[in-house]
Amino acid sequence: MSVPILKQGEILIASIQSALSDRELVELRDELADRVGRLRSRGVVIDVTALDVLDSFATRTIRGIAYTAKLRGAKTVVVGIQPEVAFAMVQLGLSLDGIATALDLEEGMLLLQRWPK
Amino acid sequence: MAQLGDQTQAQLLMRDMGLTSQNIERRRQIVGLEPQDLARIAAVKDLVLGHVEELTAVFFDYLASLDESRPLLNDRVLRERARQFKREHLAAMVQSDYGPSYVEQRVELAILYGKAGLELRVFLAAFHHLLKAIGALVLKQFEQSPLGGFDHFISLKKVAFFDIGIIVDVIVFDRERVIRQQQDAIRELSTPVLQIRERLLLLPIIGVIDTHRARLITESLLKAIRANRAKVVVMDITGVATIDSKVANHLIQTVTAAKLMGAAVIVTGLSADVAQSLVALGIDLEKLNTVGDLQGGMEEAEGMLGYSVVSAGTAPAAIQT
Numbered sequence: 001m002s003v004p005i006l007k008q009g010e011i012l013i014a015s016i017q018s019a020l021s022d023r024e025l026v027e028l029r030d031e032l033a034d035r036v037g038r039l040r041s042r043g044v045v046i047d048v049t050a051l052d053v054l055d056s057f058a059t060r061t062i063r064g065i066a067y068t069a070k071l072r073g074a075k076t077v078v079v080g081i082q083p084e085v086a087f088a089m090v091q092l093g094l095s096l097d098g099i100a101t102a103l104d105l106e107e108g109m110l111l112l113q114r115w116p117k
Numbered sequence: 118m119a120q121l122g123d124q125t126q127a128q129l130l131m132r133d134m135g136l137t138s139q140n141i142e143r144r145r146q147i148v149g150l151e152p153q154d155l156a157r158i159a160a161v162k163d164l165v166l167g168h169v170e171e172l173t174a175v176f177f178d179y180l181a182s183l184d185e186s187r188p189l190l191n192d193r194v195l196r197e198r199a200r201q202f203k204r205e206h207l208a209a210m211v212q213s214d215y216g217p218s219y220v221e222q223r224v225e226l227a228i229l230y231g232k233a234g235l236e237l238r239v240f241l242a243a244f245h246h247l248l249k250a251i252g253a254l255v256l257k258q259f260e261q262s263p264l265g266g267f268d269h270f271i272s273l274k275k276v277a278f279f280d281i282g283i284i285v286d287v288i289v290f291d292r293e294r295v296i297r298q299q300q301d302a303i304r305e306l307s308t309p310v311l312q313i314r315e316r317l318l319l320l321p322i323i324g325v326i327d328t329h330r331a332r333l334i335t336e337s338l339l340k341a342i343r344a345n346r347a348k349v350v351v352m353d354i355t356g357v358a359t360i361d362s363k364v365a366n367h368l369i370q371t372v373t374a375a376k377l378m379g380a381a382v383i384v385t386g387l388s389a390d391v392a393q394s395l396v397a398l399g400i401d402l403e404k405l406n407t408v409g410d411l412q413g414g415m416e417e418a419e420g421m422l423g424y425s426v427v428s429a430g431t432a433p434a435a436i437q438t
Contacts, residue, residue, distance in 0.1 A: 079379070083339030086377040090335075090370045102379035103346055 003028045005035060010042040011112055012074075013105070017050050025061040032065055036072045043112035044069045047105055049080030059094040066099045075100065075115055079108035127224040131217075134290050136283075141220050148279045154272035155213045161255055161269050162211040169207045172250055176203055179246040180239070189233035199233070202226045210276055223280050227287035237288055241281070248277055308334045310341035316348045317418050318380075323356030331367035335374055342380045349418040350375055353411045355386030365400045372405055381421065382406065385414030 002024065006013040012035055014028060032044060046062060048054065054062075066076035077100040081089075089095070102108040165172070177200060180186040190196050206226065209219055230240055252270045259266025307330065311319045320338055338350065352371070357364070372382040384407045387395075395402060408414040419426060 078377075081377045081379075083336065083343055083374075083378065086339055086374040087332075087335055089377060090374040095373060096377060101377050103343065103348075104379075107346075107348075107379055 002031075005031060007035075007039060007041070008109075010040070011045060011109065012036065012039065012041045012043070013045045013047065015047040015050075015105075019051065019053070020058070022057050022061075025058060029061055029065050029068065033068045033072065036069050036074045041074050043115065044074050044076040045105060045108045045112065046076065046078050047080050047108075048078060048085075049082070049104065052082060052085065054081070054085050054089055054094070056092070056094055059089065059096065063096065063099065066096075075112060077102050077108040077111055080104050127221050127228060130228065130287065130290070131221060131224055134286065136217075136220055136224070138217055141215070141217060144279060144282060145215060148275045148282070150215065150272075150275050150279065154275055157269045157272040158211055158213055158276065161258070161273065162213075164254055164258055165207060165211045165251065165273075168254060169204050172207055172247060173200060173203045175250040176243050176247040179243045183239055183242070185236050185239045186243070189230070189235045192233065195229065195233050199226070199229055202229065206280075210273070210280075215276065215279060220283055223283045224287050227284040228291075230284070231288055231291050237285065240284070244277070244281065248274065304333060308337045310337055312341075312345050312347070313415075314419070314422065314424060316346060317422055318342065318345060318347045318350045320350055320352045321356065322352065322354050324358075326357060326364045326367055328363075328367070331364075331371065335367075335371045338371060339374055339378060342375060342378050347380050349421050350380050350382045351411070351414045351418050352382055352384050353386045353414065354384060354391075355388070355411065357386075357391075360387075360391050360395060362398055362400055365395060365398075365402065369402070369404055383408055383414045383418055385409065385411045 003014050003016050003020070006015070012032065014032060016028075020028070035041065036044060044065070046065065051058075062078060066078075069076045078096060079102045081101060100108075100111060102111050177190075177196075181190055189199060202222070202225065205222060209222060212219075251273060255270045255273070256263065256266045259269065307324065309321065311321075313319045318338075318341055320334070322334065326334070341347065342350065352368075354360070354368070360368075368384065372384070375382045382405075384405050387407055387409070406417075408417050416426075
């Protein structure tokens with residue numbers, strides 16, 4: 001199942017609905033990198049509310065998305081990390097250093113809208 | 118009514134303790150209750166049934182001679198019920214059916230003893246006295262063959278030890294339950310997460326932080342962040358006496374996890390000693406946003422959320438207490 005990418009003004013929203021295989025994650029990364037440039041987006045929101053696990057590959061890919069998007073001129077916010085997931089990530093030493101995080105989609109959108117142009 | 122309540126209480130307790138049919142079967146195996154024992158018990162059944170009143174009296178007379186059993190004997194209701202239970206116990210003991218309903222009766226009796234505050238050693242002594250009286254009766258009947266009498270008595274004694282096993286387990290389980298409840302209460306109390314403004318949480322930490330507690334603190338903080346939609350958390354560690362590299366690591370983990378959920382954490386209350394020892398240990402607290410005291414932390418947090426506290430300038434001359 002590929003991840004739907006929605007365009008809301010200058011912001012792209014990728015809402016992950018189920019656990020993704022490594023291959024699907026890479027597809028998501030490539031798709032987002034392409035669209036950020038094509039649609040001249042200013043921000044990317046990755047919604048992981050539905051995920052109950054984020055492994056090292058997923059974390060690395062999300063980091064990859066954020067850095068790629070930054071090079072293409074967009075800021076990335078990861079939203080909806082569950083308490084259990086956050087705790088497990090910290091225990092495993094996985095971090096999202098340098099990437100903005102927010103409680104949920106609403107907060108993430110607010111954060112991007114307030115970001116100076 | 119009370120009778121009904123206790124009955125369900127006994128059944129609940131049996132479930133909590135895992136006293137299932139298999140467990141009861143295993144208990145019978147442990148005391149070595151075999152078919153020939155049941156046959157021997159059947160042989161002395163009428164003897165015991167004929168002396169139920171007398172034997173019950175032996176048990177309670179012995180208890181009456183001990184100061185420690187006052188709580189049970191001075192309460193007329195409890196005493197009468199205990200007597201009734203004991204009569205039923207003696208009758209059931211020789212019925213050769215030691216299944217769940219027999220065990221339930223024992224559990225009920227144990228609950229009663231627990232309620233009356235009867236010490237285990239007092240109960241054991243009185244029970245031993247009762248067994249001695251039963252033994253005397255049995256041996257009297259088997260005057261011609263003392264060895265046979267002894268065998269019959271030992272068979273009864275197996276049942277007695279089966280009973281003791283259950284009663285001891287119930288009383289111990291009951292005590293441990295109190296300890297478990299208290300531990301839960303302490304745990305709850307030790308990690309309060311308080312909302313002091315819209316989207317601002319306060320997490321005061323007092324005492325020693327070990328790995329287990331650090332985990333609880335992190336868990337309750339993360340849940341509170343989601344429940345209160347918090348954006349900023351002030352973590353006050355004034356009450357943490359010493360911080361070593363392990364504790365510092367726990368704090369950093371908590372802060373990192375909170376950040377993953379979109380909340381910023383301000384750490385306050387690092388005393389001069391703590392700050393110096395952290396520097397001496399070479400612990401990198403670069404990731405932590407630290408402010409000297411709780412007041413400073415609150416002000417910083419309010420600033421981040423866009424609050425500003427302004428004095429109304431109308432403070433009364435004397436603040437009434």
